[in-house]
Amino acid sequence: xxxxxxxxxxxxxxxxxxxxxxxxxxxxxxxxxxxxxxxxxxxxxxxxxxxxxxxxxxxxxxxxxxxxxxxxxxxxxxxxxxxxxxxxxxxxxxxxxxxxxxxxxxxxxxxxxxxxxxxxxxxxxxxxxxxxxxxxxxxxxxxxxxxxxxxxxxxxxxxxxxxxxxxxxxxxxxxxxxxxxxxxxxxxxxxxxxxxxxxxxxxxxxxxxxxxxxxxxxxxxxxxxxxxxxxxxxxxxxxxxxxxxxxxxxxxxxxxxxxxxxxxxxxxxxxxxxxxxxxxxxxxxxxxxxxxxxxxxxxxxxxxxxxxxxxxxxxxxxxxxxxxxxxxxxxxxxxxxxxxxxxxxxxxxxxxxxxxxxxxxxxxxxxxxxxxxxxxxxxxxxxxxxxxxxxxxxxxxxxxxxxxxxxxxxxxxxxxxxxxxxxxxxxxxxxxxxxxxxxxxxxxxxxxxxxxxxxxxxxxxxxxxxxxxxxxxxxxxxxxxxxxxxxxxxxxxxxxxxxxxxxxxxxxxxxxxxxxxxxxxxxxxxxxxxxxxxxxxxxxxxxxxxxxxxxxxxxxxxxxxxxxxxxxxxxxxxxxxxxxxxxxxxxxxxxxxxxxxxxxxxxxx
Numbered sequence: 001x002x003x004x005x006x007x008x009x010x011x012x013x014x015x016x017x018x019x020x021x022x023x024x025x026x027x028x029x030x031x032x033x034x035x036x037x038x039x040x041x042x043x044x045x046x047x048x049x050x051x052x053x054x055x056x057x058x059x060x061x062x063x064x065x066x067x068x069x070x071x072x073x074x075x076x077x078x079x080x081x082x083x084x085x086x087x088x089x090x091x092x093x094x095x096x097x098x099x100x101x102x103x104x105x106x107x108x109x110x111x112x113x114x115x116x117x118x119x120x121x122x123x124x125x126x127x128x129x130x131x132x133x134x135x136x137x138x139x140x141x142x143x144x145x146x147x148x149x150x151x152x153x154x155x156x157x158x159x160x161x162x163x164x165x166x167x168x169x170x171x172x173x174x175x176x177x178x179x180x181x182x183x184x185x186x187x188x189x190x191x192x193x194x195x196x197x198x199x200x201x202x203x204x205x206x207x208x209x210x211x212x213x214x215x216x217x218x219x220x221x222x223x224x225x226x227x228x229x230x231x232x233x234x235x236x237x238x239x240x241x242x243x244x245x246x247x248x249x250x251x252x253x254x255x256x257x258x259x260x261x262x263x264x265x266x267x268x269x270x271x272x273x274x275x276x277x278x279x280x281x282x283x284x285x286x287x288x289x290x291x292x293x294x295x296x297x298x299x300x301x302x303x304x305x306x307x308x309x310x311x312x313x314x315x316x317x318x319x320x321x322x323x324x325x326x327x328x329x330x331x332x333x334x335x336x337x338x339x340x341x342x343x344x345x346x347x348x349x350x351x352x353x354x355x356x357x358x359x360x361x362x363x364x365x366x367x368x369x370x371x372x373x374x375x376x377x378x379x380x381x382x383x384x385x386x387x388x389x390x391x392x393x394x395x396x397x398x399x400x401x402x403x404x405x406x407x408x409x410x411x412x413x414x415x416x417x418x419x420x421x422x423x424x425x426x427x428x429x430x431x432x433x434x435x436x437x438x439x440x441x442x443x444x445x446x447x448x449x450x451x452x453x454x455x456x457x458x459x460x461x462x463x464x465x466x467x468x469x470x471x472x473x474x475x476x477x478x479x480x481x482x483x484x485x486x487x488x489x490x491x492x493x494x495x496x497x498x499x500x501x502x503x504x505x506x507x508x509x510x511x512x513x514x515x516x517x518x519x520x521x522x523x524x525x526x527x528x529x530x531x532x533x534x535x536x537x538x539x540x541x542x543x544x545x546x547x548x549x550x551x552x553x554x555x556x557x558x559x560x561x562x563x564x565x566x567x568x569x570x571x572x573x574x575x576x577x578x579x580x581x582x583x584x585x586x587x588x589x590x591x592x593x594x595x596x597x598x599x600x601x602x603x604x605x
Contacts, residue, residue: 038095040102044125048159051120054113054167061117062167065135068110069121130154138167170221171249174257175213188213188231195226224249231260266310266335270317272303275348288316312336319346351433355400358435362442366396371417377410422490442519443489452528453483456576459503467494492517499526501576508560510578532597534574538566539605544586546572551581
């Protein structure tokens with residue numbers, strides 16, 4: 001904090017001197033007087049104490065360890081937290097920086113442990129404090145009853161608490177980092193792995209971690225033992241390489257410096273340039289070392305991609321639109337040490353390989369929040385289907401990559417869905433590159449009723465299809481107990497409402513209703529056919545299950561099936577069966593055919 005104030009003061013004084021053409025010295029004394037006159041925030045006072053003891057893991061007291069406490073604060077601070085280098089009011093920022101410094105100076109309490117390892121911090125206010133302990137040659141592992149935070153945040157305590165710090169003897173290992181580009185203040189992570197691990201040596205659950213080395217503090221401290229060390233460097237946000245060494249540390253013996261040779265690796269940053277009409281389109285960018293596999297990178301957003309920790313050499317950058325499989329841009333980059341910047345120019349896809357749709361709502365406004373499903377039929381009976389994410393959705397114009405890359409003749413249909421308007425289909429000409437306009441009408445909402453639904457045991461569901469176009473169907477929720485269901489939104493047009501029975505013992509078609517829907521609310525009634533019970537007498541031996549299936553090739557009813565277990569009386573009853581021709585079989589053999597309702601009983605053996 002003092003450094004922040006000094007820097008701000010120097011900045012202000014330098015500016016004053018420069019702007020006054022050398023007359024700033026006359027104003028310097030008044031500025032200092034202003035800073036000295038700043039009143040600090042109101043400081044909490046008290047007569048409480050925080051006491052404790054510092055021992056090694058063997059129970060031996062540690063004397064001469066510095067212990068200090070600072071008031072834990074949450075922003076907003078007693079003074080407003082302002083960066084003095086941001087904003088136009090520099091005086092206000094510097095004033096707040098001085099007040100923060102005064103707060104820390106006046107609230108900090110410091111002491112040292114005595115020969116028995118004990119300490120007492122006095123003059124403590126009734127506040128939460130962060131308590132720290134430090135002595136060269138020791139690492140402080142934890143304190144009780146407070147929680148020990150990492151990264152220098154200290155142990156939380158209040159007046160009246162009794163703390164017990166555990167101090168672990170450590171050895172200071174001088175470290176030399178030899179690397180091109182290493183500048184003052186650069187940091188290097190020294191990862192370590194214990195080779196002779198014993199939890200009696202250091203009370204940690206893991207056997208590896210890291211220490212931070214910097215040019216300002218060129219050493220690390222570890223407990224005695226055998227280690228494998230690995231230096232991983234970061235230079236000015238660029239990635240460095242790594243080097244691995246082994247070392248044995250002993251108490252009472254100063255170790256020789258250990259040197260790491262860290263070669264700076266490379267960073268490649270690629271800026272992507274897109275055609276104007278595809279500025280909002282997502283893309284995939286890959287990096288390949290010539291002759292090697294793809295290398296993972298990071299999408300930084302706004303058309304920026306970055307790869308770190310690269311070996312210098314020649315690389316290929318390739319870009320693909322999310323809706324295409326062919327590379328839409330490629331470039332070769334020679335990556336050297338440090339940062340290499342490159343540009344990848346993306347080409348628009350071949351117009352013959354995409355469809356362009358302009359989708360409008362009922363009011364004529366363009367729609368962007370859509371879902372697409374594309375179906376390609378090269379010949380009758382063959383379909384290739386693919387769900388597509390919206391590609392470019394700008395002003396209602398959407399670019400869809402064609403499923404078929406071979407440009408074969410056939411029929412293309414794109415189904416477009418919108419949460420508020422339903423679904424609409426459009427047939428596209430594969431030979432045309434023109435924009436296809438798709439317009440939603442005001443949607444319809446269906447209030448369907450099935451009178452007598454209770455007679456079907458309340459197990460009916462409705463399915464909607466576009467006039468028997470089974471590829472444009474919706475699975476509808478189960479009807480309510482009152483036989484009613486609200487469904488929508490759907491686009492106006494002709495639909496078939498299919499009534500099905502779905503229960504533990506039946507999965508069957510019961511009937512349908514053809515309706516022509518218009519925009520707005522529309523009531524629809526679906527008639528429930530007369531339903532019958534088929535009685536099957538089993539004259540065989542053992543338990544059996546009876547199955548009733550429809551004798552029909554119609555796609556919507558040929559999978560109808562009812563099942564029932566034969567009871568102790570040798571009879572199985574299949575309920576809720578509409579009129580029609582059926583086959584009856586059992587799991588133990590035997591079969592028959594019946595016509596419902598003409599024949600409602602059969603015997604199998």
